[in-house]
Amino acid sequence: MKPEHYPQAPAHIWEHFYQFTQIPRPSCEEAAVRQYVIDQAEARGCTWKTDSVGNLVVYVPASPGREGDGTVIIQNHLDMVTVKTEDKAHDFSRDPLQLQVVDGWLKADRTTLGADNGMGCAAALAVMTDDSVSHPALELLFTIEEETGLGGAVELDAGLLSGTRMLNLDTEDWNELYVGCAGGGGHTFRKQYPTVEAPELAFFHLNLKGLSGGHSGIQIHEQLGSAIKLLADFLQGVEGVQLSRFQSGIAHNVIPREGDVWFACPASGAEALAAHLDTLTGHWLGYLPQADHGLQATLQPAQPCPVLSPADSTAVLDLLAVFPHGAQSYNLAQPADLVDLSINLARVELADSALFMESSLRFFNYDQSLPLRRQVESLGRLAGLEVTSEGGYPGWQPDFDSPLLAQGKALHERLFGFVPEVKAIHAGLECGILKSKKADVDILSFGPTIRGAHSPTERLQIDTVAPFWQLLTALLAEM
The missing domain is CATH 3.40.630.10 (Zn peptidases)
Known part of the structure; x- marks a missing residue:
């Protein structure tokens, strides 16, 4: 109707x-x-x-x-x-x-x-x-x-x-x-990790939602929050963190607006998690655009489940921290919102110990995109991931x-x-x-x-x- x-x-x-x-x-x-x-x-x-x-x-x-x-x-x-x-x-x-x-x-x-x-x-x-x-x-x-x-x-x-x-x-x-x-192109990244049982750890589920999200091309210069980046930012501040599941992003051309992560950490540090989240949320709202001020982050206890080792968990979080996301260069001859080169860290899925990541990049000059392509491929290889270049378009x-x-x-x-x-x-x-x-x-x-x-x-x-x-x-x- x-x-x-x-x-x-x-x-x-x-x-x-x-x-x-x-x-x-x-x-x-x-x-x-x-x-x-x-x-x-x-x-x-x-x-x-x-x-x-x-x-x-x-x-x-x-x-x-x-x-x-x-x-x-x-x-x-x-x-x-x-x-x-x-x-x-x-x-x-x-x-x-x-x-x-x-x-x-x-x-x-x-x-x-x-x-x-x-x-x-x-x-x-x-x-x-x-x-x-x-x-x-x-x-x-x-x-x-x-x-x-x-x-x-x-x-x-x-x-x-x-x-x-x-x-x-x-x-x-x-x-x-x-x-x-x-024009554009992209990459996917895959790796299978071993898991371990960790009954002595405390388990949690963090849900993040309320970001604006949006078009990874025409809105990439707006510096909208990425749920992937914010989740990784939180986790990097958790001592002894071990990842179980990570889910954020839906498509290559959408800025991730929400996500979930299941993780474990030593029980001795569990009491500090809520305060850590409150502090970070305040920091995020201090620099995110107004469109993202509906951000909500909810931390709850979770059931024990298999997790990645501390070393593998750190490796995944380090990769998410250094992986480029956002506008990389601007066309100074045009209005300031015309981006020449950008990349969107679009999806991250860690489930059943298998990691999958997807990124997409956009460019006007193909040659200008080549160093960025090599950068993300190098990051993937350094992390031991299988890297696949997805078909591009002019x-x-x-x-x-x-x-x-x-x-x-x-x-x-x-x-x-x-x-x-x-x-x-x-x-x-x-x-x-x-x-x-x-x-x-x-x-x-x-x-x-x-x-x-x-x-x-x-x-x-x-x-x-x-x-x-x-x-x-x-x-x-x-x-």
């Missing part, structure tokens, strides 16, 4: 977006939402094709009289990040999202909203279903598995596309036009001479009275991959304002959707 005050205009885009929120669409589970798009296409008499991995292209004929204007690609991804708060009962593979309108923002009840990139998908469908929109022939490209490593774009059969101009609708700051994005090098950018800037100024900011984004848009597959394509990216992407605080600023739609449709009318 639509919430009270759900937006009504522009009608087509808001109706399609609502339908997207009611269809579960985690990465790798896009079949149902892809079928919704196909049903809409067939209802309009449009043809469509999928490639071998499940990417979808819908072919929309030109408006009458526009047949000779050249084909335009509109590109978005079907999947969404699936994150919820601990107290929210929600199955992302089955349940529709529960929407709320709060102070001019559309959000979901304690889950991600999927405006990233559902609003862009809705806009593409609205162009197809709204007869008032004048446009050339269109190829509506809907990719899959973007949020788990841009797998759909990597495997895309570019032969399905003929257009040489592309609008990507997957950026999240209205009144800004984007002409570049970061960036989209900024093109400030793009004809499509010039057209978009001029149109924005005519419509809204000022020139928009032109930026590159420190996130893995699919544009870099698509550009590598179709070198002749000119790309421009823009979208309405979204905040808190990849976290349960994700929200869409309602009053930016109408002007976003106005720019999109006016641009298509001119192209």
